[in-house]
Amino acid sequence: MEFWFSELHTPNFTIKVKVKRTLEVRKTPYQELAVLETLDFGRMLVLDGIIQTTEADEFIYHEMITHVPMFSHPSPETVLVIGAGDGGVVREVLRHPSVRKVDHVEIDEAVTEAARRWLPTISAALDDPRVTQHFTDGVEWVRRAARTRGGVYDVILVDSTDPLGPAVGLFGPVFYGNCRKALRPGGVLTVQSESPWFTRRAMLRSFHGIRRAFPLARLYTAHVPTYSTFTWSFTIGTDGVDPLTAAVPDPLPFETRYYTPALHRAAFVLPAFVERLVAAPEPDDLKAELDAEVASEKGV
């Protein structure tokens, strides 16, 4: 018998991964979770039918969402990680010796439980004494942190699922505005911002939301085999610090498999059509949607 996991990028385009065995499948209070043992990618974490991470290629996503912002800050000490229940982002954050405290906010404890059980190479760093785990809503966490005068964090990293289900609030302009307030001066926000090919609208929502909230917003990309078949995007927001002129140590203080000092800059060089997408003004319907969200928050 052959067992294949299928993920639809669109209703008309699918990737299929052959599965050796099912390690865990359960409904959590927030989503459907599965951990599958695959032939080509090792163990694979799936949430609501979407591949989140695999043992074989997780290093690409985790290095790129983490090291680009972390090396864009001269000395990040206090870091907030939202989502990323598998622990991969926290693992990469802790490789930076300046880090003293990591708040890890994941809404769904079941994701972390599954990662601890089945994905130890990804989740192990969660036991580091610098890490405090909070199983709660990231949107609310940031709303509270935003009230602290002068900010709390040097770096905020948002490793969310797609903007459906539990993660939808993490793609909104109100959330990004609160991230700005929760950052100290010189602070850096980075979020996964979807695919420039298959989920262009979600990418622009993230990018424009961050551009509204931060003086400087830039998109960069990395290529993850088990994500979309096009390149994946990340958006970085800062109060003026430009990641392109960051003093990235070369050689790096630790070994990487994807990120390099040269790639830190090259990842911001976008294909022409993607550059045009993010350089264009907000599309009218997106503008109306973002305006409405900001207005409704102000009314609360």
Add this chain to the structure above:
Amino acid sequence: MEFWFSELHTPNFTIKVKVKRTLEVRKTPYQELAVLETLDFGRMLVLDGIIQTTEADEFIYHEMITHVPMFSHPSPETVLVIGAGDGGVVREVLRHPSVRKVDHVEIDEAVTEAARRWLPTISAALDDPRVTQHFTDGVEWVRRAARTRGGVYDVILVDSTDPLGPAVGLFGPVFYGNCRKALRPGGVLTVQSESPWFTRRAMLRSFHGIRRAFPLARLYTAHVPTYSTFTWSFTIGTDGVDPLTAAVPDPLPFETRYYTPALHRAAFVLPAFVERLVAAPEPDDLKAELDAEVASEKGV
């Protein structure tokens, strides 16, 4: 009824594209050819079960295999295009105003016939008076051209199928050696050199073959949704001209959708693990294979 086309990247990893209708399916003397009308990617050319090009994303591959080498040469006049039966590479070559003559060598006339019938936006440039089409073996064509003292071409572009079936000779060190001899001083060779993730061995075969034949060999990448789900590689070989220091006109003399002057350089910045792969010495088994091919040619 739903009709899906499946392509296996490995026996355990597949992409599937939903098909509206089949425009043409035939066996040619060299391979099985299909042109399918898809929902997400427009019309799609398939050879021996492998997606070659689609209307939606062909611009990425065709711009990147063409403009990087063409702008690495100060004024390319005479160009040899091998494979690329659909005409996409020739179309991009002809956008460079210095070009006076293009030899287009495709082994399988049926591919060009199908492209003329079903993919006019890709194939139309084949009627340009600067183009001469030769339906013959590219390996033999280059072997003859290599005998011309001083070389014949400023740029040679090899847009082959994968190194199986009719294209296998286009991945060999003897072929690359003859390309070198067929180039004029300052000439540039570029080939598609497979995926650094799924077909790593084929990539290294191409890269090391070119490195044996040329004083300078460099790998660069681009991301094509309907190719491998990781980035795709190209290898450029020159007699010393470095594509990284080429004087790429900025702004470009024509509009592009993927290639930009900044991307010309950024595309050469490789992920750490790919950089290590190409920086390492030839693996022993590959070395033995390449040595044997060179020796058998010398014996002929």
